[in-house]
Amino acid sequence: MSTEPETTQDAEPGTPGADTAAGAPEPTGEDVNRADPRPGDGDEDDDGNGSGDADGSGDEGTEAGDGTGAEGTAPAEGAAQVSEAAAELAAQRVERERIERRRAEKQAPIEAGGKLSGTAADLLAAVRAVESGEKPVATAFREPDPTPRRAAPEPARQPRPIVAPAAPAPGAAPEAVAAVRAVLAGAGAPETLAAQVVAVLGEGADDRLREDPWQLLRVPGVRPEQADGFARTLLGAECRPDDERRGTALTVWLLEQAAVAGHTALDAPALTAALSQRSVPDPDAAVQSALAEGEALAFQDALDAAPPAPAAPDDTEEPQEHPVRILIGLERYALAEESLADGLARLMNSVPKQDGSAAEWERAAASAPRSAGELIRAVAAHGLVLHTGGEASRSEAAALLHTARALGLRGWAAAHTSGGRDGFAAGHEPADGAAEHPTDGAATEAATVAGLLSGSEGPGRDAEGALDLDVLVVLDAPQLDVETAAMLVESLPDGARLVLSGDPGVLWSAGPGRVFADLLAARACPQVASRTPDPGPIGELVSGIGIGELNQVEAPGKEVVIVPVRDAGEAVHRTVQLVADSVPRAIGVPAEQTQVITPGHGGAVGTRALNTALKERLNPGPGRFGGFDPGDRIVHSPAPGRALPGRVVKADAEGLHLDCSGAPVVVPKERVEQTVRHGWALTAHQAVGLRWPAAVVVLPGDAAAALTRPWVYTAFGRAERHLSVVHGVEQALPHAVAEVPQKPRTTRLQSLLKAQTPTMG
16 A cells, blocks of 8 residues: 655645555554554444443443444434334334243253263253252353463453443332432442433332442443442442352353453353453352353353264273353343244245246346346245345345345345435346336335334334235345344244345444354355445455455546555544545545544544544534534434434424434433434444445554454445545554454354254255
């Protein structure tokens, strides 16, 4: 990657002497400032969930935009906003009830290794002991040290739990909040936590805190050291590190933090090691206590092993023990993963609805371009199909939906964001040569995943509560977390076809799980890889990154420009200059259509610092309403894992009025600080699923350790016409692209699918 030449003036895109190629960077001979980074899970500092800052401060655990889950259509007014949120929560409750009913209907748990002995037998005994009300034996969790390839379970940053920051519940009694406030104040804890404590612990929260001060750890954002201090003040001499209540609370807290980092469960040895790091004297006992209290569940997964050696002639040897790993997880993710595996097996084993003959499907496939034809053939015969490819591959999904509609099937697409939904619906007509159908020229029907599940978008549900459709194509499938995927699959009727389509190179979901990656690895259903490349120099650059190569590309139209910087101050200055002056003048993309992407929220070149500088330049104002003024670009996070880019319209007694993708939203004053932040600069997790005409990716020196190939792939791929890279990481960029993959996540989906589909390889 070449650097800017030495000139008497700053080189800019479109001016003589500016670089227009991207590749391996050449050192400038000047050192960049390097802070002590806190690199998180290898993606970005907020992990898609607002889990902290690159500087390790972790002080924005409740700020908005810390996740990028499915983005729905915002309501038209304040009342509608409450209505949509209530509808979504109601839909989730219904689906979770269905999940629990399905689980209860099973005659017996699936035994992944019922004929096991030794450790596995100990585990089964421990589980039965828990079910009978006893405590499991400690030996069930004394496993060998984890292999070196497994990552530490606790994120390096300070993440917050998946659970949304709790606002005062509408029905919460003021006296309950006052009682909790008195307990908190008496122990020196912030009284502002009172409403959140009541929302999490319910009525009688004050008594629960007195009985078990470590219950405070259930409140989002509270750290173990803070809960310990609260307990010391409240209990006095009775507060001890080996308190069983402390061990149980820390076990649950560590599992919640693991979920923030993407894990649905943890290896038992890794969990006990993390408890030891938190000064728990007997980690095994702490895990046993959590299991006995029903706060966590234990699982065993059979590990692949070499074929057993031939038995001795006298056949006197004892049966060889099958290797297993012991996993500990929270019930909510265990239920979701098991329900997802059940639902996927149901789709794979049910006969797809045929409103067209096999000959008609084949005729449509033959008339479509090659990759689209392969997809149509696969979907014609199977209930579950995986489709991989970049942005250009969406035309193949559109061709499939048009074919399905031509054959009389009800087909819908579901995107991760409202921007992705609108772009797909308006921009994808049938591919050249695709089969004719009655709706040629009409926009493809599309919704967001969140809107589809809540009922605010999409075809609605039939009399049995299932989605009223025959074919569903889920775009941005890597962004599906395990709970969302389970609810989606459970909502599909028997005989429906599900296509999970997405780019496997982008960052994974903000929530726990790696659904798309697990399914690809399991090879339990047909997979169709797109052969449609993303066009232009940016497409060529991103495609190379996807296979670990940072190539030089020809960019005659200044589609890619590299801007070297020496320190944080210069990085901020050049970023503002690019957005406000250079890109609009040289490329013709206005500032409002240019998105800045940076690795984290904190630090000298994080989103906070960049948004402050960009607001001062692009929309200066006093920020009278929570730091916001009309015209400010924002990102609104109405729920965990959802990020809605938009603009501030006005502020009044009702709250902050926003325009999010054309839909008006009103955020009450008391929720502004928690759910809205400025949006000129975003993290890559916030930006995934969206694209802009121009993107400025900022790589400050203190973010070098946080860079991974998926992060770079995702960030660079957000640009449609122009990409500027503010480059201050020297050789860390090609190193990350070539050698730093996505950080692994511990999940159970593959083993559950193997039990459901024993014929899979």
